[in-house]
Amino acid sequence: MAKISRRRALTLAGVGAAGIAGTGAAALRFTADANAGANPDPVTGAVAFTGAHQAGIVTPAQDRLHFVAFDVITKDRDRLIRLLKEWTAAAARMTAGQDAGEIGAVAGIPEAPPDDTGEAIGLPPCALTITVGFGPTLFRGADGRDRFGLAARRPAALEPLPRFTGDTLDEALSGGDIGIQACANDPQVAVHAIRNLARIGMGTVSVRWSQLGFGRTSSTSTAQATPRNLFGFKDGTRNLKAEQEELLREHLWVQPGDGPDWMAGGSYLVTRKIRMLVETWDRSPLAEQETIIGRHKGSGAPLGLSDEFEEPDFTAVGADGEPLIPTTAHARLAHPDANKGARILRRGYNFVDGSDGLGRLNAGLFFIGYQRDPRTGFIPVQRSLAAQDEMNEYVRHVSSGLFACPPGVTGPDDHWGSALFA
Amino acid sequence: MAKISRRRALTLAGVGAAGIAGTGAAALRFTADANAGANPDPVTGAVAFTGAHQAGIVTPAQDRLHFVAFDVITKDRDRLIRLLKEWTAAAARMTAGQDAGEIGAVAGIPEAPPDDTGEAIGLPPCALTITVGFGPTLFRGADGRDRFGLAARRPAALEPLPRFTGDTLDEALSGGDIGIQACANDPQVAVHAIRNLARIGMGTVSVRWSQLGFGRTSSTSTAQATPRNLFGFKDGTRNLKAEQEELLREHLWVQPGDGPDWMAGGSYLVTRKIRMLVETWDRSPLAEQETIIGRHKGSGAPLGLSDEFEEPDFTAVGADGEPLIPTTAHARLAHPDANKGARILRRGYNFVDGSDGLGRLNAGLFFIGYQRDPRTGFIPVQRSLAAQDEMNEYVRHVSSGLFACPPGVTGPDDHWGSALFA
Numbered sequence: 001m002a003k004i005s006r007r008r009a010l011t012l013a014g015v016g017a018a019g020i021a022g023t024g025a026a027a028l029r030f031t032a033d034a035n036a037g038a039n040p041d042p043v044t045g046a047v048a049f050t051g052a053h054q055a056g057i058v059t060p061a062q063d064r065l066h067f068v069a070f071d072v073i074t075k076d077r078d079r080l081i082r083l084l085k086e087w088t089a090a091a092a093r094m095t096a097g098q099d100a101g102e103i104g105a106v107a108g109i110p111e112a113p114p115d116d117t118g119e120a121i122g123l124p125p126c127a128l129t130i131t132v133g134f135g136p137t138l139f140r141g142a143d144g145r146d147r148f149g150l151a152a153r154r155p156a157a158l159e160p161l162p163r164f165t166g167d168t169l170d171e172a173l174s175g176g177d178i179g180i181q182a183c184a185n186d187p188q189v190a191v192h193a194i195r196n197l198a199r200i201g202m203g204t205v206s207v208r209w210s211q212l213g214f215g216r217t218s219s220t221s222t223a224q225a226t227p228r229n230l231f232g233f234k235d236g237t238r239n240l241k242a243e244q245e246e247l248l249r250e251h252l253w254v255q256p257g258d259g260p261d262w263m264a265g266g267s268y269l270v271t272r273k274i275r276m277l278v279e280t281w282d283r284s285p286l287a288e289q290e291t292i293i294g295r296h297k298g299s300g301a302p303l304g305l306s307d308e309f310e311e312p313d314f315t316a317v318g319a320d321g322e323p324l325i326p327t328t329a330h331a332r333l334a335h336p337d338a339n340k341g342a343r344i345l346r347r348g349y350n351f352v353d354g355s356d357g358l359g360r361l362n363a364g365l366f367f368i369g370y371q372r373d374p375r376t377g378f379i380p381v382q383r384s385l386a387a388q389d390e391m392n393e394y395v396r397h398v399s400s401g402l403f404a405c406p407p408g409v410t411g412p413d414d415h416w417g418s419a420l421f422a
Numbered sequence: 423m424a425k426i427s428r429r430r431a432l433t434l435a436g437v438g439a440a441g442i443a444g445t446g447a448a449a450l451r452f453t454a455d456a457n458a459g460a461n462p463d464p465v466t467g468a469v470a471f472t473g474a475h476q477a478g479i480v481t482p483a484q485d486r487l488h489f490v491a492f493d494v495i496t497k498d499r500d501r502l503i504r505l506l507k508e509w510t511a512a513a514a515r516m517t518a519g520q521d522a523g524e525i526g527a528v529a530g531i532p533e534a535p536p537d538d539t540g541e542a543i544g545l546p547p548c549a550l551t552i553t554v555g556f557g558p559t560l561f562r563g564a565d566g567r568d569r570f571g572l573a574a575r576r577p578a579a580l581e582p583l584p585r586f587t588g589d590t591l592d593e594a595l596s597g598g599d600i601g602i603q604a605c606a607n608d609p610q611v612a613v614h615a616i617r618n619l620a621r622i623g624m625g626t627v628s629v630r631w632s633q634l635g636f637g638r639t640s641s642t643s644t645a646q647a648t649p650r651n652l653f654g655f656k657d658g659t660r661n662l663k664a665e666q667e668e669l670l671r672e673h674l675w676v677q678p679g680d681g682p683d684w685m686a687g688g689s690y691l692v693t694r695k696i697r698m699l700v701e702t703w704d705r706s707p708l709a710e711q712e713t714i715i716g717r718h719k720g721s722g723a724p725l726g727l728s729d730e731f732e733e734p735d736f737t738a739v740g741a742d743g744e745p746l747i748p749t750t751a752h753a754r755l756a757h758p759d760a761n762k763g764a765r766i767l768r769r770g771y772n773f774v775d776g777s778d779g780l781g782r783l784n785a786g787l788f789f790i791g792y793q794r795d796p797r798t799g800f801i802p803v804q805r806s807l808a809a810q811d812e813m814n815e816y817v818r819h820v821s822s823g824l825f826a827c828p829p830g831v832t833g834p835d836d837h838w839g840s841a842l843f844a
Binding site for chain 2: 064117121122194202206207208210214215229286289355
């Protein structure tokens with residue numbers, strides 16, 4: 001029976017070998033750290049899986065996304081913990097560019113299905129990161145039940161999000177007990193990761209919803225150019241960046257004493273699937289688009305200025321005496337100055353999910369925002385946007401998620417949720 | 423008002439300029455041909471838009487896809503022709519790495535919406551190809567009406583596909599009067615192309631369905647490695663390749679005398695959205711997967727052999743006296759020897775469209791097959807597969823399309839459908 005690892009497949013491809021047979025699978029190794037230390041290629045190389053924080057948050061935003069939310073369908077706490085251990089091991093392997101497990105017959109049992117699905121054979125790590133978070137319903141179900149004895153451990157910051165003005169959420173596409181974000185520079189690698197985690201979780205968890213993103217809409221490092229969303233505008237110019245360590249401590253990472261110890265070093269993740277009514281947007285004049293956003297479409301500069309990274313001047317007025325950046329402009333309403341200094345690390349993705357049956361593309365932005373506390377981050381900012389943002393005419397929030405992402409896994413003996421379930 | 427072209431944005435980015443203002447838009451130029459002549463980068467460069475055949479068929483398969491099927495909603499033949507001319511001009515610009523039109527205020531009318539949506543500003547051509555085809559319903563509607571005086575021009579080869587055993591087609595996701603395939607190495611470039619064609623067509627056509635593909639599943643050039651589908655197997659090892667000119671004449675390109683003159687040099691496109699029940703597949707043993715496909719998962723070699731490109735030996739038997747490649751194996755049933763020599767040029771894509779509401783990923787293969795005549799190509803092959811293929815347990819055909827793709831546009835005075843509407 002042929003057995004193959006992604007790394008081995010690569011090696012063999014390099015020497016032109018085609019027949020691959022009978023190699024033992026390597027034991028789980030946390031090789032990603034070593035790779036990262038060797039300064040791997042930022043596009044195809046590996047990102048360290050272990051560390052103080054989870055990878056996939058301040059990691060330079062990769063180009064492609066596959067996000068999944070699971071419902072836990074077991075009532076057995078030990079079985080859930082066992083899955084979290086298995087997932088951790090598989091995530092460590094896959095982020096290092098290995099298979100989730102052996103692809104050949106498992107442990108000599110020819111009837112066993114392969115431990116890896118195979119579609120990433122031959123592909124390098126592609127900066128894959130896999131980031132896990134726990135939803136409010138894991139701690140206490142919608143029926144009020146405390147399935148896993150976690151209710152007392154729920155952080156106050158993990159209070160379910162309120163309903164915002166204009167929300168048109170599809171409950172079947174919202175929430176989830178566990179959320180997992182896979183980002184990579186090759187979508188096949190991100191899809192392979194989520195698909196194998198779903199495979200490993202079969203019978204213990206069930207896919208609630210999943211979302212592909214084809215293009216990143218934010219930068220999380222000063223070394224990255226600002227990409228464009230499907231309104232055609234640069235997005236995330238003022239995003240929190242990996243290099244701003246002091247701001248990250250203040251706005252991104254949960255600090256000791258913020259809440260339960262198990263979240264110190266973690267971050268709270270808010271996802272929002274935001275349908276953009278691009279057909280309506282595309283019929284509006286450029287000047288109107290720019291006043292709605294508060295920035296120039298070409299350069300990304302604040303209205304009235306010419307450089308993308310200039311600070312917007314919210315006091316500037318035009319010849320008509322009106323503010324150059326309208327009071328209802330998105331860039332003004334979302335600015336920290338209008339939100340008691342609130343800042344969120346965004347790493348969202350553009351999506352197109354076919355068409356909507358009404359002659360329009362089903363397109364938009366899958367918003368991903370990390371923060372120290374949603375009660376001072378996403379919630380007040382979104383309240384303000386939902387109430388006043390002129391952009392609301394062109395967007396619909398159709399899915400919402402909230403997840404507590406614990407700190408990073410520290411090494412081969414640690415696993416996702418170890419401190420939560422301790 | 424800022425005006426910007428994608429090429430200009432790139433140039434300016436290179437010299438660090440940020441304020442962009444007041445450039446006139448270049449007139450439509452068929453610059454792509456010139457670029458192609460200069461041997462551009464195969465990943466980021468431009469592919470020639472004009473030529474004897476449409477680009478996007480034997481063009482080395484790009485990594486990403488956005489496909490759209492339109493319903494024509496006008497009854498005005500002249501308006502439809504006008505749209506085809508506008509689309510041709512925009513496609514020529516976009517494949518050359520330019521905007522669909524000016525992004526600034528159009529012709530001095532500040533109230534006019536931009537002629538380009540902007541999300542591809544700064545991105546190179548990325549080998550974008552845009553390929554058009556006409557569906558049977560354009561010639562005669564489902565109601566039997568000949569809306570555009572084309573009924574007599576419908577090729578016999580464009581007979582609607584028959585129903586195949588096991589088909590579970592969603593009619594709303596099938597068919598269409600006009601199909602357009604955009605392939606590129608950056609998904610944002612492919613999405614931008616389709617979105618702008620939809621924008622230009624507003625009021626004349628309506629999006630019927632659209633499909634993103636994140637990873638190519640076939641090679642169309644001997645220079646490309648064979649990629650893997652979501653069953654984890656190499657797909658399209660024996661695909662028709664651009665270099666096989668004699669085979670392409672015989673199996674791919676419509677020849678003079680095959681039917682109406684307007685299709686000579688063209689090709690017939692069949693699309694099938696094939697949902698893969700990956701969760702069921704992932705529970706089956708490797709040996710079973712390999713006998714269903716008829717190839718080894720690791721190497722892609724035919725069962726019993728070790729090299730991917732070896733000819734399968736359908737006469738070989740195992741120790742049990744049974745054929746090594748079962749009579750119901752996909753590779754045997756799809757082989758030209760089992761189909762009177764039929765060969766199809768495939769250039770399909772993997773897709774994941776979220777989840778299915780039943781705890782599973784909605785994943786699979788968007789099949790794209792080009793051929794000289796579906797009556798001797800896709801139809802008999804699919805009849806055989808539908809009746810006998812063991813793989814049917816794991817796949818569901820949920821969408822189907824058939825389009826007559828005319829020959830290439832010859833130059834700036836030619837347009838999509840010129841010979842059909844002449």
